[in-house]
Amino acid sequence: MKYYxxxxxxxxRAETIRLLxxxxxxxxxxxxxxxxxxxxxxxAFNTLDGQGIKLLQQNGIQVGIIxxxxxxxxxxxxxxxxITLMAQGREDKANALDELLQSHxxxxxxxxxxxxxxxxxxxxRRIGLPIAVPNAHExxxxxxxxxxxxxxxxxxxxxxxxxxxxxxxxxxEAVGAFM
Numbered sequence: 133m134k135y136y137x138x139x140x141x142x143x144x145r146a147e148t149i150r151l152l153x154x155x156x157x158x159x160x161x162x163x164x165x166x167x168x169x170x171x172x173x174x175x176a177f178n179t180l181d182g183q184g185i186k187l188l189q190q191n192g193i194q195v196g197i198i199x200x201x202x203x204x205x206x207x208x209x210x211x212x213x214x215i216t217l218m219a220q221g222r223e224d225k226a227n228a229l230d231e232l233l234q235s236h237x238x239x240x241x242x243x244x245x246x247x248x249x250x251x252x253x254x255x256x257r258r259i260g261l262p263i264a265v266p267n268a269h270e271x272x273x274x275x276x277x278x279x280x281x282x283x284x285x286x287x288x289x290x291x292x293x294x295x296x297x298x299x300x301x302x303x304x305e306a307v308g309a310f311m
Contacts, residue, residue: 133295134279142277145261146299150242151217152188153229153255154289156199156206158248159265162285175205178285184293185213191302194236198228200251226254246292247272248284263292 135142157163160181166174185195196217197210203220210218217236219228241260245252248268256262256275264276265284273279280291297303 133281133291135277136273136279137277142261143299145241145277146244146296148242149193149244149261149296149300151194151196151236151238151244152292152296153196153198153232153243153245153259155225155245155247155249155252156197156203157201158267158284159246160197160206160209160285160289162283163248163267173201173203173205175203175209176285177209178287178290180287181289181293182209182213184290185215187297187306188293189214191297191300191306193296193300194238196232196236198222198225198232198245198255200225223251225251226258229255229258244292244296246280246289247276 154160160177161175168174188195195215197215198219199206200223217232219232222228240258243259244261244263245255245259246263247256248265250269252272253275262276264272264279265288266279267283280288282288282291297306
């Protein structure tokens, strides 16, 4: 991870994270949109991210999604990963955050958010650990406390998952089950 704030400060914040919220296009995907011959939007999701999400969920960190687009592909992926905390088709991501927190309360300083573009900034400025992907807009980098190594759609979410698990001292046990 690339630190924009001091490493000690970022690690201290990461220790308390209980909820990871994700943008989709540009974070869980590479941001490209493909359309099938019948007009359906096609998205490619990275399996490394999926395993990272499962590891977080198994270790007490809830994962949710706030997406500007509504997509059947996203709903299918979220269902497969057991993600129930989700707001789709929401460009007003700050209001979507407030609505999600009404049904799933969590202190703002215990939330991490991964974003890549302007609509993500209103959430990133409110929560405890704002994270950018390398291919994010420059304003997102200026707001972020850290940046993933891998780009959106190429394992960026897994970078975040491993980072949070390490910061909370849960990584070795989480991956030890596979050894």
